Amino acid sequence: MDHGFVSRHATGDWEKALITGNGRQGALVYGGPGGPGGLDRGPGDLRVTFSHERLFLPVTEPLPPPSTASALPGLRASLYGGRPREAAERVVELAAGEHPGYATTRWIDPLVPSATLAFVPLSASGDYRRACDFATGLVTQEWGEARQEVFVSRPADVVVIRYSGAGGSLRLAPIEEEPPVPIRFARSTGPGRLLLEAEFTAPWPGAIRGYTVECRVVGGSEPRADGLVIDGEALVLARTVIHGSGPGPIDEVLPDFDVLLREHAAVHGELFARSSIRLGRRTEAGGVGVVGSVVRVDAEEAVTRLVEAGRYAVICSSGQLPPTLQGVWSGTYSPPWCSGFTLDGNLASAVAGLAVTGAPELMTPVFDLLEAKLADFRENARRLYGCRGILVPAHMSTHGLHNHFGPVWCLTFWTAGAGWLARLYYDYYAHTGDLAFLRDRAWPFMVETALFYEDFLAGNGDFVPSYSPENTPAGGDSQACVNATMDVAVARDVLRNLVHAGGLLGTDHARWRRLLDRLPDYRIAPTGELAEWIGATGFRTGDAGGPGADGPAGPGADNHAHRHASHLYPLWYERDPAFADPRLEAAAALAVRRRLEWWRGSDSDEMAFGLVQLGLAAAALGLAEEAYETVTLLATRYWREENLVSTHNRDAIFNVDVCGGLPAVVAAMLVRSSLPASGYGRLDLLPALPREWPYGEAHGLVVRGGRVERLTWEPGRAEAVITAWTPLLVTWGAQRARVLPGETVPLTFVGLDAKLTREQKV
Template structure:
């Protein structure tokens, strides 16, 4: 198969009012926010592990002895009292729980600026090229700069050029505002070096003791002189190249400048040539086209004009490229935080970090379908590094074996963040949900060694928790992330549908892992599955968000809410229970009920709730509803830079960068072990298009999928020999025996629109 063309980029004529309106580049470890105004170049630099030490992690509260009491309160219809009792016990145990405790925040390392001696006035142009990760900004007066974060050399490279030579001041400084905790900060300038050294005054064993941001400045043919601490004046240089790197220190004392930068040849072009193949491979493996073949020319696509034109297929196509680009740039040794690998603030919203009750799963949701499975490994590296804390959480909170995952983590995995309203200690589905990502890695890659050595231990530990925790009446306590039943005064609950669905999914995957690996001992997991509650249909005929009542409380549905956690059964392979037509119809009604709220003017925050709805709608074959979710995401949550936000037009956040692309992929390809469906939720506006390199469960790869004029054609291959059923849009099913290195072609008519 011919490799698809590399993705285009985006441009904007708008200056950056703040770092949140930056264009982005990153190599996963180093990140740069590029946010020029007419008179100054600005780069905010960061590192994926730069979590500022905030608070000493505490042991999770020891509430296990009170579990019977908590259950009695919930069963008697007193959920608020149960939530408050957890907080009371925690505060009695440790005074640190007297207030809400946050995770260590992701912060930027510092800001590098260049101020020309003779600034120009007028318009500027800002560009980001996805195929190379180069950001280019053209300032009035002719000053041009380019910047990228190299995957080959782990350095941020900046090149400045101007007619008549570069003349101005390079300045390095810390982020504006007060840091979360005190730190010793030193700025230095050398003949060709700027350095910002920060030593944390309250480091911990699991955090860095400080960091240094080093900038090596090369201006051949020009003059460079020190202009004060953190400042260099450049005169008459044909071009200036700056090599910047943030390094973290794990030892005491002030960190030293990065001497390794001196070993790099300051050749911008050579650095770029080493970087591009690694980056381009990740962003180009899969492509989606929803517009007529052959874009007219190579003229810039202006983000502000693209957004103003509305949710046309071209915008959807561009947002898939933009979102996947951002997630690739933000994935290194660690997965993307709420803000990817970027932060321009000391105290970002929700401390950035990893939010495991929805945001992280959304951010990485497109990595498998778009063929970048290796970028999921940092997710598992992070989780495996925190397993000791997860096990302590399970033991201390509930007296159980296994793993209990908190909603928020960064430098540790202890369950410290909760309160009487946000009663997050009652959320027990986290490890079961994350276990699905482990299974999906095997399902997409067919890596049996990964299944045996990494996935199976996590799945087994996640199931052991529920083997101990699940009571005769199910999940008590429980929590449907951040929602409150309509007839309750607390988020505390029993038998959240998410718990039921996630643990059912976990146990199915654990049984399959036993079969694949030929292991004994599966009966215990089948016995646990038999103990789980079933799903419930609400009086309105919808799949209920809570699978049973809590004493006198019905636990009635509350659709005016940003999460859609009860739709978990449709985000991945689907639960076989929904082969029941009545139960499936209830799920359709639940999607439509929650989507109706999102269409209202009150719906605003947390765009990844639309990802949850879009994935569920696509799985259920609801093309119009999936398209509505995309339209809402496309028109509310992207800046002209095509970097997404958390709320409408506010709060830099990357979780729907992956989630948006995942919904588009799910509308084109649905999969489970042994079955793929082509174009399961194709909306009417997508009259023609094609996709290359989409990946499915079972190790299936759709090398090419195209549709036009009422017909579709696909070339289907596989990573390993497999027999698969292929569902076609006309309702027929083909059975294919696939072998590596060979594709099979299928064709069919598109289903008529009802």
């Protein structure tokens, strides 16, 4: 097939299942023959495990965030006095004193599966084959004469399954695993019908009470004690409905596989086809100067395929809510980190490629999720710090209250969450030009974020407490700190965007300019890298220092052996103007290389999205080979060949954040864009093109201020067709061309000449 893959790998492991989904409903498709190399037990079957984007099992009652606002002066004294662990432990002590539920770390409610539908052929023998078509969302399994076809319809919101070639039995049941809290299940079977009812016993208000999985079976079938027996062909329409919500009866769905697939493929396929990237080398048959005739060598073919696989997974798991850690899929009651929305890196990585690969509207579920939790975010800010505005937790699923923290992972000290998410709001505007969205949704969220900063910043402009996600300064004993670079960078970004947006909307923004001027400068470490910890405001760009060298409030010494690269935030989206300073730019480049040295030589199975952070920074700095190395590490360490879904660790933990992150890094190597406050926006073509990609083509990449309809390149030549909604200065190396709003213009860059052929305007 043109887009997708075929495999002969049979598995009983849901983490290696093929995936399909419509964002609201998910289906894991797996199974096959038993015995050596096949399933782990029994003669084998063909399975579909269902899930729903809102099926978070009520396990942990939400609590009010700890009221630590009155303790803030003491926390700051501990941090300024060089006692960061004391500050982190004090928060835990105060929380446990308020509520016994804080005596241990509190987790969020987990995303769980609803049921598994198993098909056992009456006579099972022969070869096994499975396939996934990215362009349609159709997944197939074939085992001898038995054939199973599965997709999840976007228009009808139903899982559609067709069995053909062999009769067999169908059984609908919960997964074979003990849930962490009691669930009452009831199963029933009737003519052409399988039903599973689940009832939860959560005592707190607002928790979901249960769900129903209904399977309508069309075709010859006979009930039996635990399921149905079907003849050689049957159609199953399945849906998980959360109690108290959901669509109408499943009987209203037209029972026609081909019609349903055609209607679904028109919607899903249009999303998938909006952009494409091909990387590689020209064939000999292509002739000199023919860019379109490309043969992809192994490494580049793998990257091209993984870009498609990643985009497919994120499209399939973007519904009314954005992807969780596991997208919209789950096969266990105890997923790692509860598979919620992890806001200190994972969610941002999962959605990083949506806008640039042509689907910015799939970002709106992020905003819908956040706006539904604004009251909780305000409560976090008020109780934790006595501030106006909003404070976003690092982990979230059914509520947005700040309940997850501890003496080591001092997450109440992380104040960058709302600001990072505010960048996603602003980036949606930057990629679409939607002024109504900027006014009605982005501006209010950014203002609430800035209100928190206005109240929270110490009198000298310090972020204290502060936190660089999950990293501890070298030689330190706590992750707590003063002025983590990420905290400063995120606030700078939000305030600059407020100033820009205020000018566009005619809204007073002078206060945000004044607040921006109060923020600390970035710091260059004594060893030359961009520092991850700035320290107190007495330390400025170029200052040396570390704990013990510059006093107890001195900045932490950098620790490059770490999976996050949070201090490179100023380069992930639009470059902070401070990096026009060659010294800071060189320091950032050295920071990228230092982290890459650790990744390159590490035998660790650490999480993958830190490589996304490094890749985006490298691309922004024009470090082509460094960016290429991050892509190579992602492609070779963090994808399963069995289903082309990314993993959190090396070959471990089904996780979709890199499915969005890898396409984002590849796109950032091909296009770099920014939207300044006035004048021309900037679009750089091929800013970080590695020598391994001398030829290639891309279509449908959306940039800040416009769209790259087509981009092709070969050594010494690049061609592009650009559409702009704001004035754009387009560059290729040292060459320049301008595209005005409303124009779609072909550009040709050859050698030292740039030619703008306006007579060919389309």
